[in-house]
Amino acid sequence: MNSPGGSQASPSSAKTAASQSLRPVTIAQIRKSSQLHSDADWMVDGHPIGQITVVAELYEQKVYTTNRTFYIDDGTGRTDAKMWMDTPDEQKEKEWRGIPFNKQPVYVRVTGSIKTHNGKKNFHASNIRLVKDPNEVYFHILDVISCNVILQKGLPPRPGQEPQSGTTVQGSQNAYAIQTRAPNIASMFSPLADNVVRYLAGQMSNPEGSFVGDIAKALNADGMELSDTVDRLIDEGHVFTTVDDSHIQLAT
Incomplete structure (x- = not known):
């Protein structure tokens, strides 16, 4: 509500x-x-x-x-x-x-x-x-520190790349780019999580997100297991709630 x-x-x-x-x-x-x-x-x-x-x-x-x-x-x-x-x-x-x-x-x-x-x-x-x-x-403390450092100084360079300068709100790639990048659905924490992410990836055109009840029906998933899975996906930043707590969208 x-x-x-x-x-x-x-x-x-x-x-x-x-x-x-x-x-x-x-x-x-x-x-x-x-x-x-x-x-x-x-x-x-x-x-x-x-x-x-x-x-x-x-x-x-x-x-x-x-x-x-x-x-x-x-x-x-x-x-x-x-x-x-x-x-x-x-x-x-x-x-x-x-x-x-x-x-x-x-x-x-x-x-x-x-x-x-x-x-x-x-x-x-x-x-x-x-x-x-x-x-x-x-x-969580280390996660906060890591996010702040990336926002201030940019991403660490990959092998062979030049170090990036500090990022700004309009910077090319920042901490939000890491958090909102489409997750690796082949390495989620459970098969149900994989299926939820795949389902959401196919519904990206809907700005209001997907209703959890529709996801349960589409995946024929147990309600309690799906609820726990969605909570963890939210906590880890893979999905977020949209119009209310029962509609979710994939972080892209």
Whole structure:
């Protein structure tokens, strides 16, 4: 469910490389992000961002009828991430997606985008999951550093190539080119993931993306397995959500 009153991307911004990428960031970068106008890409350190992912400690959550609010801290700052969804009263204070309800601090990976609501900047979460491997926390930190270095200094040269200069928003090849390049579908993490990516590759002409239910029917896939596969594809930046959480598109 989309946040009521949240800003929507314009048709032009929806086609930018940034809007079709998944960039690892820190909460400090989210807090410092800015936007030239309501239809423009959000910017961090002079570079546009679209979908973002954060790994942080979840120290509190509040559950309302129409949304869940997660309060997170990654050591660089604190923020809240809202996931718009309906929750029955009897489910409000129970474990959800393996995430305990305010029992002890845990780490989570949150994926989503920055939107505005009533003039206030919000982290609009499209997916959240429990971090079970502590190495994922350190991996995310290194991933953020790697992305920032590539954006500032360019890609490392291939054998026989001259080093590239620093990239700009209009640079020929930048970190977003890496993130949005069509994935190697022959080496995905599961056969179902391969099939999902192949299916999406054949539906690129649809700007609204593909409905997950249609993918399940086309692939004759188990709903729970497909959901887990799509979540991982989103987390790894191979696909992104479009008009809502049930429509996805291949990052190209």
